[in-house]
Amino acid sequence: MAIAKAERLMNLALCLLGTRRPLSKRELRSSIEAYLEAGSDDSFNRMFERDKDDLRELGLVIETVENLDGETGYLARRDSNRLPPIQLDAEEAAALGLAAKVWQQARLAGAASGALQKLRAAGMPEAEDTYDTPHSALEPRIPVHEAAFEPLMLACRDRRPVVFEYRKANAARPETRQVEPWTLECWRGHWYLAGWDRGRGAERVFRLSRITGKVRSRAGAFTAPVPDVSTVRETVESWAGETATRSALIRLRTDCGYPLRARALSVRELGDGWDELEIPYGHGLDAWLVEFGPDVVVREPADLRADVVDRLRAVAKG
DSSP: OHHHHHHHHHHHHHHHHHOSSOEEHHHHHHHOHHHHTOSSHHHHHHHHHHHHHHHHHTTOOOEEEEOTTSOEEEEOOTGGGOOOOOOOOHHHHHHHHHHHHHBOSHHHHHHHHHHHHHHHHTTOOOOOOGGGSTTOSOOOOBOOOOTTHHHHHHHHHHTOOEEEEEOOTTOSSOEEEEEEEEEEEEETTEEEEEEEETTTTEEEEEEGGGEEEEEEEOOSOOSSOOOOHHHHHHHHHHHHTOSEEEEEEEEEETTOOHHHHHHOSEEEEEETTEEEEEEEEETTHHHHHHTTGGGEEEEEOHHHHHHHHHHHHHHHHO
């Protein structure tokens, strides 16, 4: 079965690469023996669509063209599927190989694997991969669990405005937000979208886990200029809590909250299963502290304590 499918994919790829004009489904079916043996038109159509998707997943650029008669044809132009000479040293090859392994999200994993195969076919040197060993203690991963990630990634790439429902941590109900998406950034294991909020007329950062429902695309061009990538990253870090302007004093249960302990400026044992920590305080710290639930109690400042209490009450209300 696997050999038959590989042969069928190879034949389809050769047909698409070897033609100077788009080939219709009818022509492809008559040219490939496996398609001739398909029991019905529906069976052939399903087989052809799967094969076309598989070839695209492997990196083949297949164009869909409509001729003057309105019939759809397919071809793979050689210039679109040919890479220029690539000169990479061993360290660069190792970096690309590592990057291809990072993504857990299925669609990105396929794209990364296909790109790596094309680079190796074009002469990229094979690098010793310490991450492939079954006894490796470390394995790089960037988890992507939010359904909003892929449509937002495509919208950032294509510069398309989007609309989605967004629920702030201290809000009882989600609100509709119209956004011109700039980029996606990962910080402390969470994904954030930075962009221009049309409703508020200002730049905003949205945590993907708080986006509810589907992300819907909208027609039209961006109305606000897109800032430099480094500037956007600084904005995300500031909104997510990376930029600290002062310090906060919290109580933390013993043997809990190791990420907080790693950032602590000082730690003092209080006894009775509690420690007192001084930690950097910046925008977004209240949302992070809420994630530790009853293991954290804010002592000061008062405004941080109030923000954490408001968030906990919002969560309790559901």
